[in-house]
Amino acid sequence: MDGSSMDNKWIGKRTIRPDGADKVTGRATFGADFNLPGMLWGKVLRSPHPHAKIISINLEKAKAAPGVKSVICSDDMVEFPLDTPVMVGPADMRFVSRNILARDKVLYAGHAVAAVAATSVKNAQDALALIEVEYEILPHVIDVEDAMKPDAPVLHDFLRTGGVDPKPESASNVASRLEFKLGDLDAGFAAADVIVERTYKTKPVHQGYLEPHACLVSVAKDGQATIWSSSQGHFMVRSATAIMTGLNVADIRAIPAEIGGGFGGKTIVYLEPLALIMARISGFPVKMVMTREEVFLATGPTSGSWNTVKIGATKEGKITAATATFRFQAGAFPGSPARPAASCAFAPYEIENVQAIGYDVVMNRPKSNAYRAPGAPIAAFSVESAIDELARKLGLDPVEFRLKNAAKEGTRAAYGPTFRKIGFVETLDAAKRHPHYSAPLGPNQGRGVASGFWFNVGGESSAQIHVNEDGTVTVITGHPDIGGSRASMVNITAEMLGIDYNLVRAQIGDTNAIGISATTGGSRVTFAAGMAVTQVAEKVILTLRERAAKIWDIDLDAVVWENGEASPAGSNAGDFEPLSLADLAAKAAATGGPIAGQISINAQGAAPAFATHICDVEVDPDTGRVEILRYTAVQDVGRAVHPSYVEGQIQGGVAQGVGWALNEEYIYGDDGQMQNPGFLDYRMPVASDLPMIEAVVVEVPNDAHPHGVRGVGEVPIAPPMAAVANAIESATGLRLQDLPMSPPKVLAGLDAVS
Amino acid sequence: MPITVSMTVNGKAVTGEIEPRTLLVQFIRENLKLTGTHVGCDTSQCGACVVHIDGTSVKSCTTLAVQVDGADVHTIESLADGDTLHPMQEAFRENHGLQCGFCTPGMVMSAVDLVKENPDPSEQEIREWLEGNLCRCTGYHNIVKSIKAGAAAMRG
């Protein structure tokens, strides 16, 4: 069956999502919606100091408080020595465990220090006030520039900068340095007629998922535990919780709640191990729900950064050399996305002499976590702003300039791979042709263009298909459905089996119901789970053909599966009425038992996504307010399995990018405290901040995927910041290099240029 | 000191013994176990907690349960008519007006109130009405489309 052909019945169709009714009626159960009899409420005590030694913790008074059933600190959790990495997927448990319960030191204001489980939220909160912590306050450091200075307060005595030779003898806040390089930079810059060299700064921004972290954990007398929680990967929840609580993996069943957004921020645990330990100690189920303030103070924003970019080109518009240095705020523990930033930075372009350097730097801020295309938006803001300036200096149209230098099949990227078939040029062509690109602009209005790149990833996915006795079909995968992936799985299943979409239902299996499935992230689910579902559908079709062959008493080879039914392969095979899936389902018991299949794969062949965005702004010269007038986002998706949710991902990514560009930022005082931990002062875009966002889907199929899928969710957040900055320059002549481009900054800049 | 509140929720008379500081959203979610009303922020910005009180949309995270003693409260769970979705719910479902769906109950409840006041809202009017409802997933595009379609369906 050729799933990539364009006359598909279900792939590429805007089917109604299977969980739609649940979600519009309030029936869907999110992380905070589970309750059990006798359930306790857990709350976390957080550090008031940005940096301090914990001299002592006394839990006794809190333990004696009314309604309190358990009080814990890091002594109650497994301790991982600091000198040996303990990896669960991409996360290092040395740091994750110390992040969710501080050990020896607190490293940011809001860092968890202890936790209480009590019979009510109020009792738990009252008990927190009775926990006595003696701190020795240490000097703190908040910004990356300061944290890299030789005399900066050092967060971790064990930390020696990795990636430099020789390995340093003393501790610093620079966790690692990395570099990618191709060709001869000096020669490249010597050949350039025009060079642009700039510094860019970005602030940490939060993923901003609307659902705060929440979980419920119950532990049986024999130690076996059940976790209900909202995450991007319940297998990750199971692994991380098991290792931090000392349980065997098989002793935990993790049940995925519906997830109210994640964007990378729910790829790691904060609460589940604490709830499990307190449930184990108390003998009662424990529920924990973060407040929005806790979400801001203690869960991952993405990194802030301080970056330099230098690009040179000839008069004709050929880029001869490029280099960039990215200095990323990791927060309290190593692990910023400096590596993917350096990888993505110049990936859209074919540049002979190119270098990208990344630094991963710790400071007294919350531990950063993945956020949609981690690192790529920051890199794209820096590089795509410089590319725009270069095009201006050369007097070239920004799309033409990109076209002259665009990566294509066979281009070697500085970070290693040589691209297979990619669709960057196609996105540029589509942008150029789009009526938006040539529409007239009014006074104080400007247009900006920017592009972006994301790898997309594959990895471990499992799938099951069950043919039910009435001819309906259940497809089960192991990835939380964060934005409509059930609908895509149903489209693929219906397409493969040749049956009506409405006969297929999709479920997300818990860790006891489906094989290991890696976290939803990296734009991987439709690619990897889609591949698993396709392969298991092929197995089920084989079984269906076998059953028909048995009923007709002919060879398997003489039976074909077409349009949802088994038929004889030709007149030689015999003369039999076709048997539909429903017919075969009804006879399953008599022909060999239930018809079902399961598969677990490590999906290979992920192919990158490119995007090119066009943004029109109007800048109010009196207030500095930037209004987004029109936005068009072109993206190569490989193949849109469900176009509505593909467009939705693109529109959502753009909206987050606009927030990052114009308003969102973590604001710190000199005291090391975050000053805006709430949606009032941390301003995410509201409906009236945005126009309709036109998503233009380009399909250059990924030839390594049975349906041509690349991956969609992440690249749309890469271009917007530069697209907005470039549009502001085109409207006003003002070049902004420091995010967010909020009204006071724009106004100050306008005053300076006039 | 616990106090007694009584109100009608989704057409049923309910009474509860609660702490005076209990928020309406806590009363709805924890006492009545109606979990379709969500909490996204606790500070009145996100709108995930919107319910109808005497027919008007209100954020239940910034309303004390005692303030609505005697009132007629409706949550997202009461919007559908038996097995038939409310036209606004149907519009969100058909127009893919959701990704994660966490903001959806509040969006739908706000939208129903908007259409009651303004049966044929323009795109701009919808966007302004939604200023108290955050969605982080959709960029609002399909939400605006859903509300336009829902309004048309409600006009009949």
Ligand code: FES
């Ligand atoms: S929870 Fe009520 S507005 Fe956010």
Ligand code: FES
């Ligand atoms: S659909 Fe996720 S917040 Fe709106």
